[in-house]
Structures are given as C-alpha cells and as structure tokens.
Amino acid sequence: MSELWEAEARRYDAGYDSTGRAGRVIRARQEAAIGLLGDGLGIARVLDVGMGGGRLCTALADNGWEVAGVDPSEAMVALARSRLPGAAETLVVGRAEELPFPDASFDAVTALGSLEYTRDLDAALREIARVMPVKGRAVLSWPNYGGLTPLWRGRVLYPSLRAIKRILPVGRPVPPPASLPLPLDKFLEACGDARLFMAIAAYIYPSGRVHWGDADGFVIRADGRVRRGRNPAARFSQILCTAVRV
C-alpha cells in the first residue's frame, strides 16, 4: 500500500490545486479540520498522522501551531519537508500504528484520509491516544461508508478497482473495505480515564460543501459509539471529519 503512495505522492498532492471534484473535497476536508482544531496560539504542538505532502502541517504552522508530521511514504515526507524546511526534523517517516514520539507529546493530533489506509486501525487509534495528553484534541476523518455516495464506492467501485489493481498496480491505492463508522469507542478506550467532553463533526459532500454536525447527524453517544441520526448530511456526505476532545 505505501509503495503505491510513493509513486502517487506528487499526483495526489497536486489534487489540492485542482478545480475538479477531488480537489474540492480534499480542500474542504482540510479547511473543516482547521476550523475544528482552532488556533494554536504559537504554543500548542500538533501532530499530523499520514500528513501526505504536508499541506495541513503548512496551514497549521501558519495558524501558530508547532507542527510535526508522520507518513510511511518517503516521497510524501520529502514533499512535506520541502514545504516546511524549518520543521524538517519533526516531519518524519513512520506509521500511525507505531508513532515515533513520546507519550503525551502533542496537544492535538490530526489524521485526515489516512486512518482508512492503516493495516491495524486499533493500534493506530491507541497510538494517537498515547501521544495526546488529557484535554488533548483529535481531529480524525473517516469515509462515510454508510452514506449513499460511499455506498456505491464501497460496494461497487472500490471492489472493482481493487480487483483491477491486483493485476495492474497503478494509480492511487483503493481504501480497504470499511463498512462501519470510525470506532471512536476504541479511541476513547485507549484514552484511558479520559472522558469525551466534546465531539463535533463536519460532513463533507462530494461537491466540497461542508455541513457542520448537529444532534440530527451522526450522534456520538456517551460510550463513544456513533449512530446515524436523521440529518440528511449523514446519508449524502462523503467524508466525516470529527473533532474529539478528551
């Protein structure tokens, strides 16, 4: 999987500058995450897990965050370093499942469009919890596989592409099958004694429009499980970006 990202690094990164659907969606996701995270005020440290070419790291550094990032793709890390040479030492090669940072070393952690590519999601969530302190913030995105757009991708498009790429491994990797929402309960469990005290969500539509979550969308229950509410955003959006404060 990460070999494919090596080959795809520049093409994926250039998507941020494209006017097409993919560009609109990833830009909207990044903007939503920045909104969910708030201002670093020059004192807070943030880690971007699966940082890709460092677009979010750059935007967060501009917002006053001290940034670090990790990605298994050397090509992505090189891109991120070229964008943020001043932070090159903290933009490193590594996997979400084994973050090369000490416990509680970040005030916030972001992971946009990367958790769905991890080989061991539980381990990745445990690691994200480990590097966050109590009262830390996490902004995690996850494909809304339960929605109608992602349903056709998850059931028809992705399985077909996966079959083709097994024979001809070109182009962007296809996310592994995922039929459930992000298991936030696993994340909260990994946070130990910490209690969830805030969870808001941004639903990203294929058009790039963002709908901010409310009680009628995905409802995050006290135990951290997510259930679908009546809000149409939960049905039609493509990506769910959730901010969790523990």
Ligand SMILES: C[S@@+](CC[C@H](N)C(=O)[O-])C[C@H]1O[C@@H](n2cnc3c(N)ncnc32)[C@H](O)[C@@H]1O
């Ligand atoms: C769709 S790109 C998203 C990049 C960036 N977060 C963004 O929002 O533009 C997915 C990224 O996840 C990275 N990735 C794949 N497996 C990973 C893992 N196990 N841990 C962390 N990142 C991973 C890939 O190398 C790639 O850079």
